[in-house]
Amino acid sequence: MKHLALVLLIFLAGAGIYTWWMQGTSTVAITGDATVKAVPDQFVFTPSYQAKDADQEQAKSKASQIGNEVVQKLRDQGVQDRMLTSSVSVAPDYSYIMPMPTGQVSGYSATYMLTVKVDTVDLARKVQSTLVGTPLVGALTPWSTLQAATRNTLEREARKLAMEDAKAQATDTVDTLGVRILGITSIGQPMWGGVTPLAATLNEKADVAVAPAGGTSPDLLVGEQEVSYSIQIIYRVR
Known part of the structure; x- marks a missing residue:
């Protein structure tokens, strides 16, 4: 009981000191x-290339050939494989002949997408100079980070x-x-x-x-x- 009273007394004293201090x-x-x-x-380029063919695999092969040639040009400029990421997608093309309500597949378009990430300005300038001379789809829009x-x-x-x-x-x-x-x-x-x-x-x-x-x-x-x-x-x- 005495210990409890002592603890309570210490608590009240501390509270009083705190209140006084905060005033x-x-x-x-x-x-x-x-x-x-x-x-x-870090400088990032995302060029893309496209090829068409009546056959799906041929369209993919043509786009891949274009992309592979671009990759080799970049390698020749000092770009390493770890700086490159690529993918190929294929989508059907449709032709619409009236009065048919739906289109028919007339061929295929393959798109080769390349991402280039380099870490020096000098190499980035070489990459840009190389890419602007390739058959790009759309404009080249690099960015830095x-x-x-x-x-x-x-x-x-x-x-x-x-x-x-x-x-x-x-x-x-x-x-x-x-x-x-x-x-x-x-x-x-x-x-x-x-x-x-x-x-x-x-x-x-x-x-x-x-x-x-x-x-x-x-x-x-x-x-x-x-x-x-x-x-x-x-x-x-x-």
């Missing part, structure tokens, strides 16, 4: 922001800078108000700006004009990309 305190919310920039280190390891490094840097920004703002605030910081009440969920393309980067996905074989391709402009971070920290002040 005259308030909170101030500070938002820290940071943005870091980096030159993209950051590799996962680079993005993680930038995120850590942005987070550190955002917290330093919040700390500096908190110091300025308490100096101006004539109060002092007692501690941190809470740290909010971070807000990521993610990878943000700037002007003149491949992420704009502007169509690249297809130059004839042996022609001149547009210069590949890279620019910089941004990773932004914002976090709210609530301080208790007196």
Whole structure:
């Protein structure tokens, strides 16, 4: 019984001290922001090629031949197989003859789709120069991004800078108000700006004009990309 009374007494004393300590305190919310920039280190191209034939397998074979020739050209420029992914799809073509309500299969179209991911600007420019001279379906629309390891490094840097920004703002605030910081009440969920393309980067996905074989391709402009971070920290002040 004596032990219970002692515990209760300690609890009440602690509660009293806490109440006294909290009197005259308030909170101030500070938002820290940071943005870091980096030159993209991954460049992605997604060209596609098409072939037609009355026979399904022949259409697939023709498209594959075109794609394989393109792949070999890329290899000759230094592109490694680990940077390449390909697939071939075949779809029927239909002809409609009135008054028939449904179309009849008139042949097949095979599409060879290629994804090229390279990690240097010089190689990306070689890839672009090579691809614009091939029989592309549609325009070539490359884009740039950051590799996962680079993005993680930038995120850590942005987070550190955002917290330093919040700390500096908190110091300025308490100096101006004539109060002092007692501690941190809470740290909010971070807000990521993610990878943000700037002007003149491949992420704009502007169509690249297809130059004839042996022609001149547009210069590949890279620019910089941004990773932004914002976090709210609530301080208790007196």
